[in-house]
Amino acid sequence: YHFRKFSNDGQFLICFSRNCQNLIVYRHSCLSYCSKGINCDNQDEFPIKGQKFEGHFSQLYSLNLACGSELICKDFFLVTDCNCYGIFATATTPDSDPPARRGAIPNIPSMEKITLYLVRLADGTIMDERKFHNDFIHLAHSAGIFMYDDFVSILSVRYQSIHVLQIRKAGMFVDVQT
Secondary structure, eight states: OEEEEEOTTSSEEEEEOTTSOEEEEEEEOOOOOOOOSSOOOOGGGSOGGGGSGGGTEEEEEEEEOOOTTOEEOTTOOEEOTTSSEEEEEEEOOOBSSOOOOTTOOTTOOBEEEEEEEEEETTTTEEEEEEEEEEEOOOOGGGSSEEEETTEEEEEETTTTEEEEEEEETTTEEEEEEO
């Protein structure tokens, strides 16, 4: 697995499968331990369950986000202020010499398909998705996508535009302005 990060409230551990096709979410489960002895410095007394990852985390779900030539961008993850939804991205490999398209800036790389997913973190339900075709967005470390409150701005480098979306409480992207 690729361990990405915890959600802002610390409830969810966000991970991606080794092949970058699946989103895997864990919840921290508190390990309770009681020692009968007076001297608690003995490490041998600590239960074996507490020495394993599964003793501290339980897997909530595994969700297949990417298919075909798309891969999950493992350096991209945004979470809403309410900690209900996470935004994840999948994309194809950038083409450094893409064919010319109307409205596109020449000599800018292009990704055949970029998909943003709005996922409810508690149960892994995909609430909404937004696709961009033959575009280039800097996904690594959220460099081309910014979030403020419930607004998301997406910088399209190839088409020199900014898409502003709002995330509604019902769990959907709504176009505000381009």
